[in-house]
Amino acid sequence: MDKKYSEYIQPKNIGGQAVIEGVMMRGKKMYALAVRTPDGEICVEKKNVDSVFSRAGIFKFPIFRGIAAFIESMIMGVKIIMRSAQLAGLEEKTEEEPSKFEKWLEDKCGDKFADYLIYFSVCLSLIFSVVVFFLLPVVIGSFFKSYLPGNWALGIVEGLARIAIFLLYIFLISRMNEIKRVFQYHGAEHKTINCFEHDEELIVENVKKHTRLHKRCGTSFLLIVMVISMVVFFFVHTDSLILRLISRILLVPFVAGISYEIIQWAGRSENKFVAIVSAPGLCLQKITTAEPDGSQIEAAIAAMKGVLEDEPE
Numbered sequence: 672m673d674k675k676y677s678e679y680i681q682p683k684n685i686g687g688q689a690v691i692e693g694v695m696m697r698g699k700k701m702y703a704l705a706v707r708t709p710d711g712e713i714c715v716e717k718k719n720v721d722s723v724f725s726r727a728g729i730f731k732f733p734i735f736r737g738i739a740a741f742i743e744s745m746i747m748g749v750k751i752i753m754r755s756a757q758l759a760g761l762e763e764k765t766e767e768e769p770s771k772f773e774k775w776l777e778d779k780c781g782d783k784f785a786d787y788l789i790y791f792s793v794c795l796s797l798i799f800s801v802v803v804f805f806l807l808p809v810v811i812g813s814f815f816k817s818y819l820p821g822n823w824a825l826g827i828v829e830g831l832a833r834i835a836i837f838l839l840y841i842f843l844i845s846r847m848n849e850i851k852r853v854f855q856y857h858g859a860e861h862k863t864i865n866c867f868e869h870d871e872e873l874i875v876e877n878v879k880k881h882t883r884l885h886k887r888c889g890t891s892f893l894l895i896v897m898v899i900s901m902v903v904f905f906f907v908h909t910d911s912l913i914l915r916l917i918s919r920i921l922l923v924p925f926v927a928g929i930s931y932e933i934i935q936w937a938g939r940s941e942n943k944f945v946a947i948v949s950a951p952g953l954c955l956q957k958i959t960t961a962e963p964d965g966s967q968i969e970a971a972i973a974a975m976k977g978v979l980e981d982e983p984e
Contacts, residue, residue, distance in 0.1 A: 685867065690752050692758075692759035693707055695974060696975045734928035735928060737930065738928045750789050803836065805923060811829070827901070830901025834894075834897045854961040865881040865885060866878045883963075900926045
């Protein structure tokens with residue numbers, strides 16, 4: 672590819688995700704998954720993005736498009752991680768004889784078994800996230816209710832508890848050896864996107880010199896979700912613990928939609944206010960990303976080129 676890469680795709684239109692032994696890069700219509708296989712080669716798979724929500728009119732509007740993007744990214748994320756584990760040979764190492772229940776499910780579901788498994792995994796992830804990051808802080812805050820001057824203070828305590836739980840969660844998973852390697856690929860993904868957005872040739876030497884931080888990172892998005900939820904829930908006043916729990920569940924999609932609009936706006940702007948808004952997320956990325964080696968950068972470059980080749984517009 673002799674032309675400058677910005678001639679193929681406008682900057683800031685490509686996102687990515689670190690996976691097991693590789694990187695996924697996503698354009699508007701398709702994504703490319705590049706994984707280092709057990710024999711040392713890089714396997715690149717390309718697929719079209721099947722965006723179900725984007726076909727519905729309401730999900731084209733602000734806030735609602737963020738809700739759709741959040742749901743679709745979770746489904747795609749689980750699907751891609753499962754596929755990367757297969758390509759990396761991880762499933763071969765841990766393969767066991769299926770249980771009778773698993774065999775029964777496969778017989779009943781047929782070819783749809785893998786899809787149902789993905790949707791089930793997404794549901795479990797959503798339930799875990801809502802319980803830990805949205806409901807648990809409400810319960811923690813209720814213990815301090817009698818010591819606080821009003822519901823406004825209760826909202827602040829709850830918000831601070833939510834942010835503290837999130838930061839603790841990030842810190843704990845960062846200590847896992849398996850996750851540390853994924854964080855290196857996360858750094859490779861960011862460095863490659865930054866290299867592309869600076870209109871430089873996608874080679875390892877150029878990618879290495881770029882920062883591993885990026886304003887549109889999912890880590891920044893999640894931190895913004897924590898902060899926005901604190902603001903939104905501040906205006907929901909009720910003395911009932913049950914009503915507070917229900918309101919948190921119902922408002923999660925709304926919070927995700929607002930956070931999506933903020934992260935997209937931050938990715939398009941370079942003013943000082945955006946720099947201030949983006950700073951906490953960038954600091955947190957120093958934990959969720961790590962400096963990659965050359966082989967990891969090669970995988971990220973392969974994924975990026977896979978997208979650029981199929982989306983010349």
